[in-house]
Amino acid sequence: MSLRLAVIGKTGQLGQALLREGEALGHQIIALDREALDLRSSPKDIEAAITALPSGLDGLILAAAYTDVDGAESNADLAYAVNSTGPSVIAKACAQHDIPIIHISTDYVFDGEADQPYTPDNDTDPLGVYGASKLDGELAVLSSGARALILRTSWIFDGINKNFLTTMLKLSDTRDEVSVVDDQIGRPTYAGHLAHAVLKAAEGLAEEPDIETGVYHITGSGEEVSWAGFAKAIFKSEGRDVYVDEIPTSDYPTDAERPQYSVLDTERFERTFRHPLPEWQAGLRAALDERDENG
Ligand SMILES: NC(=O)C1=CN([C@@H]2O[C@H](COP(=O)(O)OP(=O)(O)OC[C@H]3O[C@@H](n4cnc5c(N)ncnc54)[C@H](OP(=O)(O)O)[C@@H]3O)[C@@H](O)[C@H]2O)C=CC1
Ligand SMILES: Cc1cn([C@H]2C[C@H](O)[C@@H](COP(=O)(O)OP(=O)(O)O[C@H]3O[C@@H](C)C(=O)[C@@H](O)[C@H]3O)O2)c(=O)[nH]c1=O
Numbered sequence: 001m002s003l004r005l006a007v008i009g010k011t012g013q014l015g016q017a018l019l020r021e022g023e024a025l026g027h028q029i030i031a032l033d034r035e036a037l038d039l040r041s042s043p044k045d046i047e048a049a050i051t052a053l054p055s056g057l058d059g060l061i062l063a064a065a066y067t068d069v070d071g072a073e074s075n076a077d078l079a080y081a082v083n084s085t086g087p088s089v090i091a092k093a094c095a096q097h098d099i100p101i102i103h104i105s106t107d108y109v110f111d112g113e114a115d116q117p118y119t120p121d122n123d124t125d126p127l128g129v130y131g132a133s134k135l136d137g138e139l140a141v142l143s144s145g146a147r148a149l150i151l152r153t154s155w156i157f158d159g160i161n162k163n164f165l166t167t168m169l170k171l172s173d174t175r176d177e178v179s180v181v182d183d184q185i186g187r188p189t190y191a192g193h194l195a196h197a198v199l200k201a202a203e204g205l206a207e208e209p210d211i212e213t214g215v216y217h218i219t220g221s222g223e224e225v226s227w228a229g230f231a232k233a234i235f236k237s238e239g240r241d242v243y244v245d246e247i248p249t250s251d252y253p254t255d256a257e258r259p260q261y262s263v264l265d266t267e268r269f270e271r272t273f274r275h276p277l278p279e280w281q282a283g284l285r286a287a288l289d290e291r292d293e294n295g
């Protein structure tokens with residue numbers, strides 16, 4: 001069945017991938033950029049933008065966010081406005097117009113002290129402002145009265161936009177050695193695979209009235225990896241001879257503290273939506289192909 005979906009955040013990694021995957025799956029996507037709906041706007045202006053959407057939408061995917069993890073530490077008001085207040089107003093407007101909402105969140109809502117994958121029901125305890133503002137947004141959407149899914153993901157990458165993969169490749173243009181933290185463990189997620197999975201969730205939400213709403217986890221499958229391990233896999237796949245110096249977080253000071261372990265357990269998502277998630281290594285190959293295609 002072809003769905004009519006609104007996407008907020010059309011210029012981001014996930015937003016761009018949703019447009020491509022949505023087309024491939026035969027869905028009609030109405031994509032809004034910052035000019036069409038700025039999450040910092042007044043409630044009145046945000047409500048007007050939602051009211052102006054075509055009636056009878058099958059869902060709205062909120063893929064826009066303030067994603068500068070370090071910047072959030074000194075711009076907390078902005079991070080909360082974009083990641084919490086804006087989503088809260090949107091979700092309430094969705095409730096009024098009977099539009100199911102799919103909101104995207106992050107592994108950084110966890111403190112990283114676990115030693116096994118986090119399930120959607122595990123206790124949250126964000127370490128930084130970005131994670132705290134995203135958690136606030138989750139709670140606001142869940143209490144808005146809208147039919148809502150919160151889809152948490154981690155370590156998004158593609159071959160086009162600014163992210164860890166493209167940063168590593170850029171660094172290696174001018175260096176034959178990079179230092180990367182080896183004590184933060186997670187799972188990378190290819191934007192194209194994430195978009196496909198998000199659309200499967202949108203289909204489930206639109207077509208199955210009894211589907212369980214609430215929180216789900218979507219990440220690349222495959223082995224857990226550190227950022228240093230991810231960097232090594234990137235250079236190996238690209239055939240670049242770059243030495244990755246594995247350093248502790250204490251040797252890479254940043255404004256925001258990040259979780260040491262933020263692997264997400266994706267079982268609930270895969271079972272409920274009957275969609276096995278591809279390995280991040282396959283996502284890495286797809287992202288590198290995408291990079292080649294984009295010159
Ligand atoms: N990046 C990651 O590694 C991870 C991201 N997430 C979450 O996944 C989602 C998608 O992330 P990703 O695709 O990487 O995001 P990006 O950083 O690639 O893009 C962010 C998007 O949000 C838009 N945006 C930012 N501020 C506003 C605003 N005030 N009003 C309207 N739009 C705004 C941007 O628009 P513009 O281009 O105009 O700036 C852009 O489209 C987010 O919810 C994020 O928190 C979760 C885990 C990992
Ligand atoms: C560029 C670079 C980073 N690092 C470290 C810093 C950090 O601990 C880790 C990753 O760096 P990044 O800045 O790419 O990662 P970061 O911005 O923290 O990525 C996060 O973004 C938000 C939006 C999320 O929701 C998370 O899931 C996660 O993807 O690697 C190095 O050790 N060496 C380097 O040369």
Ligand SMILES: [Mg+2]
Nearest residue numbers: 067068069070
């Ligand atoms: Mg970043």
